[in-house]
Amino acid sequence: MPKQYPAEFRQRVIALLEAGRKVADIAADLDVSANTIYILRRQHLIDTGQIPGTSSIESSEFAKAQREIAKLRAENEILRRANESMKNATPPRRRFEMIEQITSESHDVKASCELLDVSRAGLYAWKGRPLSAMAIRQAWLTEVITEVHTASRGIHGAPPVHAELRLGRGIVVGHNQVGRLMRNAGLVGLPLKRRFKRTSRADTSDGLVNRVFARTEPDQLWAADITEQRTSEGKF
DSSP, X not given: OOSOOOHHHHHHHHHHHHTTOOHHHHHHHHTOOHXXXXXXXXXXXXXXXXXOSOOHHHHHHHHHHHHHHHHHXXXXXXXXXXXXXXXXXXOHHHHHHHHHHHHTTTOOHHHHHHHTXXXXXXXXXXXXXXXXXXXXXXXXXHHHHHHHHHHTTTOOOHHHHHHIIIIISOOOOOHHHHHXXXXXXXXXXXXXXXXXXXXXXXXSHHHHTTTOOOOSSTTOOOHHHHHHHHHHTTOO
């Protein structure tokens, strides 16, 4: 139907038709076109199985399906754009970890691999591959770093944690690696307080010339004169 009318309106039209009212009279009383009355009558005949055609329920379900398809297409486009950006920034191993997380929630493995642009063979090979020595060391370092950070009551950041590992425990590890492992583990230290150096008033430009800026002739105040004056006063 070109326009969806309330069920009460359709039922009223059918009741008037069944009562023997003419189409033109019904259209005039209800302020609609005669063509609308014919369409409603035909749809009623289809819904009651008197003539072939698409029923109102099927039309409603079809319209709902179209809305769902449009929504899924919009979501798929968002996922496609996000996937394009992620593929350039995320190495395959991290994508394998993401797929393992996704499939653990009962999602399809094939669709997940296609979405993240990795092969299923590569995924299964990665799942059956034991952890490398580097991965084991990083996991161990993360545990030690977490222990040191917890012992400091969450105060220490990467520099003091690195110092504790190198000097306190004799673990050879780089400062950048400590910072990266702390970020991956969500460990953050308290920010350091900035210390500002106090400067004496004599160190400012107005103190160097005793706040006497007026000169009667050109070239009466030179940097060399100020340096010589401060040297004689023992300030340099």
